[in-house]
Amino acid sequence: MIKLRPLALASALALSLAAGPLAPALAQPAPAAAEAEWPGLPPGAAEEYAVMRDGTRLAANVFRPAGRGPWPVILSRTPYLKDGRRTEQNPNPAEGLAKQAKRYTDAGYVYVLQDVRGKGRSQGFYAAFENDIEDGYDTVEWAAAQPWSNGKVGMTGGSALGITANSAAMANPPHLVAAYVVVAPADRLSYSYPGGVLKEKDTIGWLRQQGTSEEQLDRVRQRAFDDVSWNRVAMTANRKYIDIPIFNVGGWYDIFNGGTVDNFQWLQNHGAPGARGNQKLLMGPFGHGQLSGDLEYPGNDRIGLAGDQEIRWFDHWLKGIDNGIMDEPPVSYFMMAAAKKGALSPKNRMVAAANWPPAHREVRYYLAEGRALTTRAPTDAEEKVSYRFDPGRPVETFGGANLTFERGPMDQRAVGQRQDYLRFQTPVLAKDVAIAGPVKMELWAATDGPDTDFVVKLVDVYPDGYEALVLDAPVRTRFRAGRMPGEVRMMTPGAPEKLEIDLWPTALTFEKGHRIAVHVTSSNAPRFEVNPNTGEAPGAAKLKPRVAVNTVYLDATRPSAIVLPVVYPDDVK
Template sequence: MLNRLVDRLLGLPKAEGPAPVVTKDLRVPMPDGVHLLTDRYAPAGTHSAPVVLVRTPYGRSGLLSKLFGDTFARHGLQTVIQSTRGSFGSEGEFRPFHLEREDGVATAEWLRAQPWCDGRLAMAGASYLGHTQWAVGPYLDPPLEAMCLGVTASQFITNFYPGGVLAADDMVSWASMIGRQEQRFAALPNPFQNRKTRAAMAHLPVSASDVAAIGKPVKFLEDVTAHAEPGDDYWAMSDHSAGVADLTVPVTMVSGWYDLFVRAQLRDFVTLQNAGRAPRITIGPWSHGEPASLRVMIQDQLGFLRAHLADDRTQLQRSPVRIYLQQASTWLDFEQWPPASTATSSHLRPVGGLGEPFDGEARPTPFTYDPADPTPAVGGPLLSGDNKQQDNKDIEARDDVLVFTGEPLVNDLDVIGDVSATVFVRTELGHADVYVRVCDVDQGGLSRNVTEGILRLRPGRPEADADGVVTAEVPLDPTAYRFRRGHRLRVQVAGGAFPRFARNHGTGEPVAAAVDGKPNRFEVFHDAAHPSRITLPVFTP
């Protein structure tokens, strides 16, 4: 009865036959003598068949085992779920991202040597479970049969430090989660712990936020804060992007417009696409790990795996790109990403206007960013907390946020693709962040965020002109969004968005140790000589 209910909730056909045979706690040896615990889910009667490998730091029970182990096996796919090094009974120390290539390749070789594996391997999973796929896929010979990449990317570095700024909210949230995930009842909802973790994000230095959140240090947070400065190649072991173009493995991807990996994942997709491969991707109106996305992701991965391992090709009959157009309540299919569009600029204008370039001279608009009272963040692609679209009223009322608003739209405006901003800015201290957000303002004045980006400025990077003005080129997250007729576009410019991004102290001190800060005066230019603007990919069907 439970299995039938799970299949119905996931939109899967009814699985026939007896329950899978489950073998727990297989000990898989690594080259250094460490053993990793692995569970095998085999359809009844399996003797020698392909294997779907799922490598996870989050344990081998609960929802994960139900979705990837039991469900896959009931639908004919032999699946093994392995706890990564140092997690949930596997030996060794859990150092996220450090040895996933070595351990993953060794596990694949061990599986191929088992009598119940016919030598064919595929991988599946999402988020970190996607990272463990990228740590294997470009390096395995013979190659995998398929990779199923949910909300993940070939390299996580740009998500640790987007625009050169520590992603404090995500890093502290994840460090707190993994630091207590093996405690009793850790998987249950805990509002008190959530509030404590969010409060800890304001702790200084940020490298000690783990102790403030859960009462003990987490090695990952020490690593990610200690290696946040430019030129540090500490995370090279986690960057598998160099192998993307040469990957010949069939790939399917799922992401969300408010997922923290969507920009990097689309970069992987485009790299594969431009290399002549045939990847496919589905992007919905979801945040990272949102329950509503699980149904689509499991359908996508199960169908793709059955196509490449069980000769059931029915799920391959679709377009390579399937995306949800927000505020239009519709899915669109394309042959490639991005679809053809027209790059259209809207310029920041004096007195808070947005639209055509300003033809003349105008004083720059000033504001002051104070790290002691950092400009707060609301909504967006966060790992936890109130994410996605939120009311921006309180943010836009602050003195440290500039707001530029366009006229009501005469027609619907569909924006599909990559969004960018160019901001001409002068700062008092040189060390500063330029944060840009695009919002959708409805007829009632409600301003809701659509996409955003940030760029860290350092003295000489980028170079200032003779007047000290820097041209900040800020990439924003890609989107697919319909701005409805009668709505208005709005652009926010600020010196930060805390705690999504770690505050800029204005001193140049490394983020791991910074405690004190200085207020920083900004001047944003928007005259004929300094055409600050956003550039939108306007799509016309």
């Protein structure tokens, strides 16, 4: 079993995800931190300034190894303050930062931790991730030219720091050699508004707590459309410029689960020559913070590989050490299984693979009459089930890939029995069903109005009835054909259409004695914004919300099914 190590991550991603072209509205002028508020430099750090192409000076802590250089450099760029912030919970941030730096200096690297533009001791205006392509390039080249540097630079970091690393890599600076990126998205649009539905709690709620005005929040609510502002800094649009090896680390319950996998998959198979074939992927059983609920996987509170794994990566690429890391399989993923606290199944384990996704076959599990879930395609000429979706009484959120509140495989029995919450499940499994790969839902549905939402959950039902959430995702029907303005179209009342919902990838063994379940509803609050069913433009909210009658179809011509990537039994023994 690969051991995992903690990697502390700040939880301010909601701001960064919502910003986009809102940068002028959300930008914060930030001169160097006032001396009275500044906690001071961590032990062993020297503060140095890099000058960007527009003259803005960005502050960095530079930690050097013992002895004489020059050395290779490992760089992190953070919006969370290079010197930390004193709080009641963390009265001495310098201690943790110095310990973090020591890992790299002990391994023979200069470690550079820089405040991004407009944060901490750096000059300029903070506009989340809008300047990190250019600033990342300039900082890498600055670090490479310093007397303590041998000209080889690697970047490392998780969450926002992972995004800044990817941003710099998209700029393709000549002296950036490799990166180690933990939990980062592929596309901020699709991860802020999955299926066209705003992640309410993790964006609006967090921004409001930070004092963001209601006017600015209204602008955030209007950002579900695809436009050039999103794509200027998106990995999906610009990763073709990345020409370096990247070690990608993610978690099955992380808010950027799909992005970590997608970035690896594209760069490994389609990337530029320096990237293609040189990527690594590790997916573990964790979220963007401690998991909630009654399941407990090994290392589920950890994000990142053991320190030697990261150092081995940089030793190979920055020092030219033949340590065998590139002879190992490119993909390692955790195959989750039954994991009730105190009763961990031995089928929980790490699996190595040559690529992602591993070999699998798509198996459709059809929603069927009597709330059944079966691999037999329906034969009835007409079968459907309808419910009333009242925006004033949304289904409550229990778990999922959340950032700022409870997350992970929580028990969906807490939702209760509701007429607007449809549970479909298999009989008790007579043998294991293992899946590894992308999961999607093909939902035939209709509504009696112009627009509504559908939410689908994949659930592992334990023998005692515990309904462990595996994946969940929504779709706003107006965005069923795409997010470009010309692709948006209202529903025809009462007319069924096929809706495809991306639930992201996972790896899980539904064990013998469990059931596979699919839950269908139209809300999941406060995880997702509640649709008023009026057909108004996002963020308008001028009309009174209406109760929608939504229908799910289960018949031969309109078969609703979840598509599971089933792997062969020999792959999971």
